[in-house]
Amino acid sequence: MSGEQKQAPADATDTTPKPIETGADAVVRALENAGVEHLFGVQGGAIMPVYDALYHSEMHHITMAHEQGASHAADAYGIVSGEPGICLATSGPGATNLVTGLADSNMDSDPVVALTGQVPTDFVGSDAFQETDTVGVTGPVTKANFFADDSRTVGRDVGTAFALAEHGRQGPTLVDLPKDVTNGPAEEDPGEPRTPTTYNPPETAAPDAVAEAAVALAAADKPLILAGGGVIKAEACEELRSFAIEHEIPVVTTMPGIGSFPEDHELSLEMAGMHGTGYANMAITMTDCMLAIGTRFDDRLTGGIETFAPDAEIIHVDIDPAEVSKNIEADYPLIGDAKAVLTQLQTAMDRSPSADEWREQCQQWKAEYPMDYAAPEDEPIKPQYVVEAYDLATDDDTIVTTGVGQHQMWACQYWSYTEPRTWVSSHGLGTMGYGLPAAIGAKVAAPDQDVVCFDGDGSFLMTCQELSVAVRENLDITVVVLNNAAIGMVRQWQDAFFGERHMASEYPWVPEFDKLAEAFGAAGFRVDTYDELGDAVEESLAYDGPSVVDVHIDPEENVYPMVPSGGDNGLFALAEDQL
Amino acid sequence: MSRNQNVKRDGLEGPEPEERQRPVGRRNAQGIRVDPEVEAEPQSRRTIISAYVENEPGVLARVSGLFHRRQFNIESLTVGPTQNDGYSRITLVIEEPDPGIEQAKKQLNRLLPVIHVRELDSNPVACELVILKVDGDEPDKVQAITEMYDGEALDAGPRTITVQITGDESKIDDAIDAFEQFGIREIARTGQAALARGEEETAVVDERHT
Numbered sequence: 073m074s075g076e077q078k079q080a081p082a083d084a085t086d087t088t089p090k091p092i093e094t095g096a097d098a099v100v101r102a103l104e105n106a107g108v109e110h111l112f113g114v115q116g117g118a119i120m121p122v123y124d125a126l127y128h129s130e131m132h133h134i135t136m137a138h139e140q141g142a143s144h145a146a147d148a149y150g151i152v153s154g155e156p157g158i159c160l161a162t163s164g165p166g167a168t169n170l171v172t173g174l175a176d177s178n179m180d181s182d183p184v185v186a187l188t189g190q191v192p193t194d195f196v197g198s199d200a201f202q203e204t205d206t207v208g209v210t211g212p213v214t215k216a217n218f219f220a221d222d223s224r225t226v227g228r229d230v231g232t233a234f235a236l237a238e239h240g241r242q243g244p245t246l247v248d249l250p251k252d253v254t255n256g257p258a259e260e261d262p263g264e265p266r267t268p269t270t271y272n273p274p275e276t277a278a279p280d281a282v283a284e285a286a287v288a289l290a291a292a293d294k295p296l297i298l299a300g301g302g303v304i305k306a307e308a309c310e311e312l313r314s315f316a317i318e319h320e321i322p323v324v325t326t327m328p329g330i331g332s333f334p335e336d337h338e339l340s341l342e343m344a345g346m347h348g349t350g351y352a353n354m355a356i357t358m359t360d361c362m363l364a365i366g367t368r369f370d371d372r373l374t375g376g377i378e379t380f381a382p383d384a385e386i387i388h389v390d391i392d393p394a395e396v397s398k399n400i401e402a403d404y405p406l407i408g409d410a411k412a413v414l415t416q417l418q419t420a421m422d423r424s425p426s427a428d429e430w431r432e433q434c435q436q437w438k439a440e441y442p443m444d445y446a447a448p449e450d451e452p453i454k455p456q457y458v459v460e461a462y463d464l465a466t467d468d469d470t471i472v473t474t475g476v477g478q479h480q481m482w483a484c485q486y487w488s489y490t491e492p493r494t495w496v497s498s499h500g501l502g503t504m505g506y507g508l509p510a511a512i513g514a515k516v517a518a519p520d521q522d523v524v525c526f527d528g529d530g531s532f533l534m535t536c537q538e539l540s541v542a543v544r545e546n547l548d549i550t551v552v553v554l555n556n557a558a559i560g561m562v563r564q565w566q567d568a569f570f571g572e573r574h575m576a577s578e579y580p581w582v583p584e585f586d587k588l589a590e591a592f593g594a595a596g597f598r599v600d601t602y603d604e605l606g607d608a609v610e611e612s613l614a615y616d617g618p619s620v621v622d623v624h625i626d627p628e629e630n631v632y633p634m635v636p637s638g639g640d641n642g643l644f645a646l647a648e649d650q651l
Numbered sequence: 652m653s654r655n656q657n658v659k660r661d662g663l664e665g666p667e668p669e670e671r672q673r674p675v676g677r678r679n680a681q682g683i684r685v686d687p688e689v690e691a692e693p694q695s696r697r698t699i700i701s702a703y704v705e706n707e708p709g710v711l712a713r714v715s716g717l718f719h720r721r722q723f724n725i726e727s728l729t730v731g732p733t734q735n736d737g738y739s740r741i742t743l744v745i746e747e748p749d750p751g752i753e754q755a756k757k758q759l760n761r762l763l764p765v766i767h768v769r770e771l772d773s774n775p776v777a778c779e780l781v782i783l784k785v786d787g788d789e790p791d792k793v794q795a796i797t798e799m800y801d802g803e804a805l806d807a808g809p810r811t812i813t814v815q816i817t818g819d820e821s822k823i824d825d826a827i828d829a830f831e832q833f834g835i836r837e838i839a840r841t842g843q844a845a846l847a848r849g850e851e852e853t854a855v856v857d858e859r860h861t
């Protein structure tokens with residue numbers, strides 16, 4: 073490992089406040105007015121006026137290696153802080169490199185604002201150098217996007233984009249900034265961010281509907297709460313906890329909902345769905361009344377629609393009416409903000425459901441299907457053990473980020489999450505490469521919390537260049553590569569569904585990630601044995617700066633329990649022969 | 652986590668799938684709980700959806716992109732200005748089962764420039780224009796049929812006659828059938844425009860959006 077630290081280059085930024093003279097000044101002022109402190113981006117021709125205006129700002133810009141990295145860092149910043157993360161890119165390839173990240177944020181309703189440079193207005197439509205129809209390309213993957221056409225109003229456009237990313241159902245927004253607009257004249261301060269008058273997200277749910285839902289829930293024999301990511305987005309975790317505990321209702325979560333309810337509480341059945349716990353999937357299948365909050369009933373959660381909670385009346389709380397009865401019909405639709413509606417429900421419940429038997433049943437399932445893995449005394453190392461080792465060695469508020477694949481599922485299953493905004497992952501889009509840039513964004517948002525990224529070798533290879541950024545910014549993050557020399561999740565599916573034909577899923581040769589880390593100026597560790605693991609966990613966490621721990625794990629290990637795609641949650645397989 | 656790392660690990664265990672408790676119910680493909688014995692396919696129906704929108708660049712692309720992306724079955728789409736400057740009305744004819752119609756309305760509502768969306772369910776006033784170009788060999792007969800459908804000849808030459816017919820969808824369909832005998836060379840249809848009947852407002856919007 074290399075102990076040397078790269079010094080950030082002496083910063084020559086002039087931070088005397090500058091009066092607003094150009095559209096770019098107004099853009100920067102709009103961000104300052106919104107309380108933005110950090111930006112993630114990459115320079116380039118069409119966005120240069122904005123960067124030039126940033127020269128005079130106290131906001132901290134973090135230059136990423138790739139715009140995709142900027143979009144994921146902004147996304148993680150948004151998840152951890154609850155405030156929109158900001159990413160910047162130039163026109164053309166800069167903007168298109170953001171698309172994966174925006175699509176990711178859109179699927180997970182994470183608050184992000186993207187600012188993209190664009191060719192001057194007169195050139196738009198002429199296939200000018202680095203021209204892309206950014207508004208057209210990003211339309212389907214943003215909550216809203218705007219083409220700024222006037223230097224005098226561009227600052228307000230940015231404020232509007234910020235407000236829309238943050239309010240109602242959160243999501244990514246984008247403002248496309250032609251160079252003549254950012255260079256053009258402006259004087260007025262754009263003011264605080266404001267949503268347009270046409271945007272009116274619901275707050276509380278209709279009182280009659282709440283009353284009916286409360287009666288149904290109180291009458292249930294097998295009540296269950298399904299907590300989605302919306303609970304965390306709405307800052308409703310306290311309300312959820314007190315509601316569930318007062319009425320003694322067991323809680324399962326979706327993957328984005330991890331952290332909304334403490335997994336070490338006896339009412340917690342942890343995550344349900346494709347790789348959820350056996351007890352969560354039994355409960356979600358057998359419940360007769362489900363209070364689902366802030367979830368869009370993704371297919372990775374529901375499995376086959378026909379067999380999803382087929383005996384349950386569904387009370388669905390969501391701020392977006394379009395999510396209600398989209399995939400699963402809601403018997404009691406409660407359209408509103410999760411925090412407000414939970415408070416309404418709490419008031420409306422005049423008794424708790426009598427569900428002693430059901431609670432006992434849930435405890436019995438917990439005893440019948442404990443999360444466990446077969447760990448022989450000898451190597452190769454079991455990846456689940458590595459996840460547990462880091463969990464044991466860190467505080468409860470440690471933030472976990474991941475790539476996508478088996479390692480992501482082990483990080484869900486074998487880490488015990490107790491706090492919201494500590495689980496940072498790519499859920500709906502499943503974007504390999506998310507983990508490292510997300511760790512950067514998370515650390516910038518929460519410098520006082522430990523950040524551990526569990527990555528796969530395949531996922532790490534997609535964005536490992538962002539290590540240069542972590543080193544330059546001296547971010548104390550720990551990347552644990554669960555290295556199985558394969559894109560393991562694909563290999564697992566080939567084992568199960570493609571006759572073990574390992575087409576394009578195994579790496580005959582994987583780089584030495586510890587040395588790669590050192591080449592970047594980070595600390596590198598390599599672990600092949602359980603003995604080495606203990607030291608590496610300690611040293612990597614103690615190291616003040618980015619470190620990469622390349623753990624060579626059992627390449628044959630697969631993720632179970634598993635519900636095959638479109639399958640019946642209640643028939644989850646504990647091993648491949650049950651699929 | 653409070654898990655003790657020193658315990659012996661045995662791997663996942665528990666009752667196998669066929670030994671587990673099972674639910675009794677079932678949902679259909681729309682996520683609606685149904686009687687497992689009766690497997691009924693949901694019926695599609697044709698309906699008109701009217702959206703009152705801010706007249707900003709790209710609004711039509713957003714609406715058509717949305718319908719394409721979410722696989723709503725769209726029969727026609729028209730757009731045009733309204734009595735209020737800066738606002739347009741989009742009229743969509745779609746054919747979907749009820750949950751699809753609900754989703755289409757909700758998804759339209761999520762678009763920022765869309766101010767009001769509704770289904771025109773109760774006998775709306777709907778109208779479409781078709782321009783038909785037919786062979787000009789039998790001008791008298793063409794004239795007679797055009798009159799039957801309250802249409803109008805727009806252009807007549809030695810080889811072609813072009814007429815316009817307006818009316819509701821079934822009238823236009825019938826007229827096209829009737830003109831078939833002359834040899835139809837080309838057709839241009841506008842798709843339906845529609846308003847709610849009588850006193851009923853098509854779009855209920857507050858003063859800010861008029």
Ligand SMILES: Cc1ncc(C[n+]2csc(CCOP(=O)(O)OP(=O)(O)O)c2C)c(N)n1
Nearest residue numbers: 477478479502504528529530531559560561
């Ligand atoms: C950008 C992207 N490309 C492809 C996939 C498809 N995919 C899903 S999981 C997976 C394997 C991931 O491999 P790795 O990161 O090594 O993690 P492992 O499953 O081995 O833990 C692949 C290729 C994806 N999710 N994202």
